[in-house]
Amino acid sequence: MSVHNDELYQEVILEHNKHPRNFRKIDPCSHQAEGYNPLCGDHLKVYLQVSAEGRIEDLAFEGDGCAISKASASMMTAVLKGRSVEEARALFEEFRGLVMKELDPQAGSHHLGKLTVFSGIWKYPSRVKCAILAWHTLKGALDKTAVVSTE
Amino acid sequence: MAFNIEKIRRDFPNLMARARDEKPLVYLDNAATTFKPCQVISCTHAHYCHKTANIHRGVHYLSEEATAEYESTREKVRRFLNASSLCEIVFTKGATESINLVAASYGRSALKSGDEVLISQMEHHSNIVPWQLLREATGCVIKVAPINDRGELLLDEYRKLLSPRTKIVSIVHVSNSLGTVNPVKELARLAHEAGAVFLLDAAQGVSHEPIDVQDWDVDFLAFSGHKLFGPTGVGVLYGKERILETMPPYQGGGDMILSVTFDRTVFNRLPLKFEAGTPNVAGVIGLGSAIDYIRAVGWEDMITHKKDLVDHGHKVLNAVPGLRMIGTARNKAPIFSFVLEGVHAHDIGTLIDREGIAIRTGHHCTQPVMERFGVPATARASLAFYNTKEEIDLLVKALLKVREVF
Numbered sequence: 232m233s234v235h236n237d238e239l240y241q242e243v244i245l246e247h248n249k250h251p252r253n254f255r256k257i258d259p260c261s262h263q264a265e266g267y268n269p270l271c272g273d274h275l276k277v278y279l280q281v282s283a284e285g286r287i288e289d290l291a292f293e294g295d296g297c298a299i300s301k302a303s304a305s306m307m308t309a310v311l312k313g314r315s316v317e318e319a320r321a322l323f324e325e326f327r328g329l330v331m332k333e334l335d336p337q338a339g340s341h342h343l344g345k346l347t348v349f350s351g352i353w354k355y356p357s358r359v360k361c362a363i364l365a366w367h368t369l370k371g372a373l374d375k376t377a378v379v380s381t382e
Numbered sequence: 383m384a385f386n387i388e389k390i391r392r393d394f395p396n397l398m399a400r401a402r403d404e405k406p407l408v409y410l411d412n413a414a415t416t417f418k419p420c421q422v423i424s425c426t427h428a429h430y431c432h433k434t435a436n437i438h439r440g441v442h443y444l445s446e447e448a449t450a451e452y453e454s455t456r457e458k459v460r461r462f463l464n465a466s467s468l469c470e471i472v473f474t475k476g477a478t479e480s481i482n483l484v485a486a487s488y489g490r491s492a493l494k495s496g497d498e499v500l501i502s503q504m505e506h507h508s509n510i511v512p513w514q515l516l517r518e519a520t521g522c523v524i525k526v527a528p529i530n531d532r533g534e535l536l537l538d539e540y541r542k543l544l545s546p547r548t549k550i551v552s553i554v555h556v557s558n559s560l561g562t563v564n565p566v567k568e569l570a571r572l573a574h575e576a577g578a579v580f581l582l583d584a585a586q587g588v589s590h591e592p593i594d595v596q597d598w599d600v601d602f603l604a605f606s607g608h609k610l611f612g613p614t615g616v617g618v619l620y621g622k623e624r625i626l627e628t629m630p631p632y633q634g635g636g637d638m639i640l641s642v643t644f645d646r647t648v649f650n651r652l653p654l655k656f657e658a659g660t661p662n663v664a665g666v667i668g669l670g671s672a673i674d675y676i677r678a679v680g681w682e683d684m685i686t687h688k689k690d691l692v693d694h695g696h697k698v699l700n701a702v703p704g705l706r707m708i709g710t711a712r713n714k715a716p717i718f719s720f721v722l723e724g725v726h727a728h729d730i731g732t733l734i735d736r737e738g739i740a741i742r743t744g745h746h747c748t749q750p751v752m753e754r755f756g757v758p759a760t761a762r763a764s765l766a767f768y769n770t771k772e773e774i775d776l777l778v779k780a781l782l783k784v785r786e787v788f
Contacts, residue, residue: 239732248788299728299729
């Protein structure tokens with residue numbers, strides 16, 4: 232169980248878990264939603280400030296969760312800040328594809344970049360929900376769905 | 383028979399299974415479900431191979447044989463619980479259904495608006511939600527007896543919550559998330575003094591110590607076969623005959639009737655009144671075999687061995703830096719719920735799974751317990767009599783590795 236050859240608990244994930252980016256509340260904000268993973272008790276809130284032109288000016292999250300869900304939320308906020316809502320929705324689909332093993336990060340074009348650290352998670356079906364919770368919550372916020380559950 | 387752990391372990395083929403990445407399995411998730419000895423597996427297998435028949439209605443040989451085996455399990459369960467009569471043993475699909483049966487049948491006919499149901503803060507969701515459904519239906523009130531920091535029921539508070547309005551008290555025997563063993567006899571006595579009926583949720587407790595429904599004087603008792611080294615999908619409701627007699631059927635269907643016309647149905651006698659439809663015949667017969675197995679091993683040796691496991695577990699787990707044990711009751715089953723500082727329970731579960739160690743992580747269907755201790759989730763290692771101290775040591779070794787990663 233060495234840190235260096237671990238496909239799931241990679242350094243970048245452990246680092247984001249320890250020092251999550253954009254771990255705060257945005258108040259007031261244009262969009263927000265709460266996400267639950269009833270299986271784990273993971274619980275987080277995602278806040279967005281979206282401009283009139285549909286650009287994500289600020290994005291942050293708060294909550295409790297495992298290293299996978301926290302790191303995923305942290306990396307999501309870092310990647311999406313400054314992007315358009317359309318780009319965020321497209322990246323949601325790509326990320327979902329990645330963790331469900333529908334998208335092969337080695338083949339074809341995608342925009343996942345650093346997010347490919349989650350590519351091995353499909354081998355741990357019970358943890359896929361942890362990785363995708365923040366993204367589902369983001370989508371819920373954009374769709375104006377107040378509460379999102381992974382069950 | 384001397385307690386020979388090596389011999390016992392050979393009875394459970396699943397202990398030899400391989401875990402992730404072909405690692406030898408260390409199975410510490412017995413509170414979720416227990417493994418089945420060969421005796422149970424071959425008994426169920428034999429039923430499906432050459433004894434299959436429906437019961438209670440055939441005149442042919444196999445049906446009569448299957449009926450006899452099914453009904454002989456009822457007698458085994460009666461003796462196992464020391465119930466006074468066979469008609470007090472109802473087969474269900476599990477402890478959850480048993481509790482729902484009482485809530486729906488007894489609860490809806492005996493309770494009215496303002497009546498109270500008393501449960502405890504350490505109940506499993508299956509001993510909370512059925513009473514909430516009953517509250518919807520009758521307007522009854524649910525009271526909750528609190529627990530202390532060790533995870534023990536506060537007896538004084540329990541006593542204070544009992545009143546003439548209390549109609550049902552439903553308490554867990556052994557907590558699945560804390561390991562606490564409750565003083566059942568005392569709780570039942572106090573409930574009766576208040577005029578309430580007492581239901582014992584023995585889902586975890588049934589494998590912990592011998593049960594005596596008459597000595598403990600419980601009115602209802604629920605357990606599942608699969609936590610007693612038997613098959614899944616089968617359980618038992620024990621109920622005192624005089625109470626079961628007054629209760630309306632829970633479900634309607636075949637087997638629970640004596641005669642049916644479109645105008646009127648005459649219900650069957652106890653306990654068949656509560657066994658509508660074809661039951662889990664193979665499961666019931668397998669449960670009978672599991673009870674035979676436990677009797678053969680003997681309670682005394684199992685209890686001594688499990689006490690050793692509790693003592694050893696507390697000693698070595700408490701020595702892990704940053705580990706906080708959730709549930710330190712003085713009377714405890716070998717269930718160790720814990721949190722590790724700075725590491726979420728799920729990350730512990732996944733990391734040690736790769737060492738071949740199977741534990742449960744999450745809220746264990748006891749969200750109010752998690753709230754009481756201020757944690758979102760715990761890691762839980764739960765042991766059966768076939769587990770060893772060496773397996774606890776492997777858990778500790780894996781936890782120390784987890785600490786290195788985080």
